[in-house]
Amino acid sequence: MSTPLFWIPRLTVDSGHSATSAVTRFLRWHHGRGHVVILGDDVHPQTSSQAFSQPRAGQVWHANWPITGDHDGPVDLVVPADQLLALRAKPKFIRHLRRLIVTRPPALPLPELERLLMAVPQESLYLDWSSIGHEAIAYLLTKYATAQVEGVPDDALHLILAIADHIHRPAMLSDFSGRAPVLLGKVAMPAIPTVSGLSPRNLPARHQWL
């Protein structure tokens, strides 16, 4: 069976009291599933080696490139595609990657992006929706059978469902909580839609002109 294509709703919030209600609302809107990124000064943009100890139980660091120092726990790392080769110079870091979220720098052509992606581990590969664009993501998902998509907003859900349909991967609502994913489906359309007055029942098999 093919790897599911996960839709992981994401909410980015500042830490603090007001965030709690936003998170509660966000989870309620998404069947209790969702990924919350809490912004903080100690992980962005330069991260010290101490910061890479696990932040808290059930949480994982979500760090932006460039990374300095060392670490000792799983991490989600956001890397521009043109820095992927530099990432290879940090094999110890790659070993601890939970997710490698690749963004696309402006004006990077799709063939070049595809070439750069070959340099990184495919099993943890996430493609950033907003910077890569849904056409390029559709194409890349035909090439990388286990790749996932990061940051698909609610109003683009229909696009990810259409892609999943074409590449024959089940689309599922999920997160990293360990709860069972929820299968998402498209509404089936009739094979050949007709309108009243144009229905085949109202017409002869073929009109003869003369």
Added chain:
Amino acid sequence: MTDLQHSIPVMTVTTTRACWMRCAFCDLSQFVALKGGAHIPPAVTVQQFPDLWPDEQWVKIRGGLSVSERFEYFTHLVQALRQRTASPIEAYSAVELEYHHRVSQRPLHEMVRYLQYAGASTLGPGGGEWLSDPVRNQLSPHRLSAQRWLEIAQIAAQEGLLPAGEVVVAPFAEDSLREHLQMLKEVPLAHIEIKPLRVAKTALTMVEPPHLLALADVVSTTREHFPSLPIYLSGPDLNDDSRWVLLDRGLTKFLDPVTEVCP
């Protein structure tokens, strides 16, 4: 990627106000009332064309079936265009030829020669020519049959006016694609034009336009069947990523409309 290496600029000319065939996929298909002998001026006149345009800009003339325009109207327009440009002119299709053949009882060979003499470079493929009668019967029951389209395309090819083939990409036509391509192989073609189904202003507005991956699959399948024929894509305004994907699958160029002349 809209450079001339990958793109052919096209002037599209529509020569009919409305068409009585009422094909579900066509924005020209409206009910046309007969006007009881009242004079209806021609839909498009020569004065509407620009005086000159670049030779690399193709001309595509779209017809349609109307009771008010005679075959000479079409040939005169082609002739007028030819006097203004050396660029390729793709004129009309088997649909218009069959109609005027039946109305005026002229031999098809003769009509093809007239078009050629007037200056046409290729015979157009038509608006939505699925060469599969089950699909045609549902969407365009007044249109000529798939077999008849093929016969007329073969006559045009015999006369030296190569027809263009067409593949309309629509979700309900996926199953008949190979049958369609197999029939197209029975006639020498100038090129194949792939068109995503356009649903705006038609009876099919509820149908989703084809996905990029569906287009890419059709391009690949068409290329498998026609390894050396030029394959063009016309219609949607695509971004560079989409264009690259389609070129990668075997598309030759994009037909990009730059000028439109219509009633």
